[in-house]
Amino acid sequence: MKRVLSGIQPSGQLTLGNYIGAIQNFVKLQETHECFFMVVDLHAITVPQDPADLREQTESVAALFIAAGIDPAKASVFAQSHVPAHAELGWLMTTLANMGELERMTQFKDKSEGKDSVGAGLFVYPTLMAADILVYNADLVPVGDDQKQHLELTRDLAQRFNHRYGDYFTVPEPYIPKVGARIMSLDDASKKMSKSNPNEGSAIKLLDPPDVIRKKISRATTDSGREVRYNPAEKPEVSNLMSIYAHCSGMSLDEIEAKYEGQMYGAFKKDLAEHVVAKLAPLQDKYNEIRSSGTIHDILKQGADKVSAIADRTVRDVKERMGFLMPR
Numbered sequence: 001m002k003r004v005l006s007g008i009q010p011s012g013q014l015t016l017g018n019y020i021g022a023i024q025n026f027v028k029l030q031e032t033h034e035c036f037f038m039v040v041d042l043h044a045i046t047v048p049q050d051p052a053d054l055r056e057q058t059e060s061v062a063a064l065f066i067a068a069g070i071d072p073a074k075a076s077v078f079a080q081s082h083v084p085a086h087a088e089l090g091w092l093m094t095t096l097a098n099m100g101e102l103e104r105m106t107q108f109k110d111k112s113e114g115k116d117s118v119g120a121g122l123f124v125y126p127t128l129m130a131a132d133i134l135v136y137n138a139d140l141v142p143v144g145d146d147q148k149q150h151l152e153l154t155r156d157l158a159q160r161f162n163h164r165y166g167d168y169f170t171v172p173e174p175y176i177p178k179v180g181a182r183i184m185s186l187d188d189a190s191k192k193m194s195k196s197n198p199n200e201g202s203a204i205k206l207l208d209p210p211d212v213i214r215k216k217i218s219r220a221t222t223d224s225g226r227e228v229r230y231n232p233a234e235k236p237e238v239s240n241l242m243s244i245y246a247h248c249s250g251m252s253l254d255e256i257e258a259k260y261e262g263q264m265y266g267a268f269k270k271d272l273a274e275h276v277v278a279k280l281a282p283l284q285d286k287y288n289e290i291r292s293s294g295t296i297h298d299i300l301k302q303g304a305d306k307v308s309a310i311a312d313r314t315v316r317d318v319k320e321r322m323g324f325l326m327p328r
């Protein structure tokens, strides 16, 4: 059975972009693959996090995984920091990477843009991500389009290691949805929707109450035209809303165009909001149930216990190959 690994940062409340770009695929893949889904808390601290918020968000992301349909009996769900092998292999991978290749990463450029002080962790983030994947020798990594470049680097690092120290790592493949791989911000369709964007109106959060969802969608930026037509180059805002509509309603883009022919954006946006509200309602109910049941800690512990042996084994093998004196 092929192995799948992916993670989400507890760097804020999850967005519809995280759901459509990543979590939906996690739920599908658990039926056919051996899956590892983690809350990547070590990645979240590459930008400053309030300690209490970090703890709360970590639990919240794990609960949302389960609420979205990830079944801990089928997939291992755990927190990255509960498996120390990630950080250890992360360091080993950092020493394999070059400054030049890290400098080319667009996420680093985007997240450091305009900041006076940029943490070194943000710069080496992709080497820890490579370790997350390689530590389990994952075959497939379901991610949104924004992570494609980091995955390329992971592949390069795996190949570099295999070349220097002998074939060991599986070179992983990305698994990116055909539609919805990059949901854009509601207030600026040139930027992807991001949970860490401080502008509240930019993202629909999975736990937003219905009225907040309605308000955010009614205020979402659109062009000055009136045609509901899918054309990301000419009509990026409307096209983005149509992608969200398609995902939440199950309708195709053509069907949506036909439904709103001759109508203005108002009717389209109103219906869109109701589709999003309806899509998120069961997830929110399940989330509240899970949080009040207090089972998340146990799920995370079981997950970490299950995967630790694999991760520890990889680190031992890698260290041995790299020439570390192994303790006897």
Ligand code: ATP
Binding pocket: 007, 008, 009, 010, 011, 012, 015, 017, 018, 019, 020, 021, 022, 142, 143, 144, 145, 146, 147, 180, 181, 182, 183, 184, 192, 193, 194, 195, 196, 197
């Ligand atoms: P942050 O702003 O803290 O980086 P984020 O919203 O980008 O948060 P991540 O935890 O970095 O979320 O990414 C989790 C997963 O969600 C990744 O697979 C990423 O590719 C995917 N993803 C993130 N944003 C989007 C988006 N706008 N559209 C589709 N997929 C997305």
Ligand code: MG
Binding pocket: 194
């Ligand atoms: Mg991100």
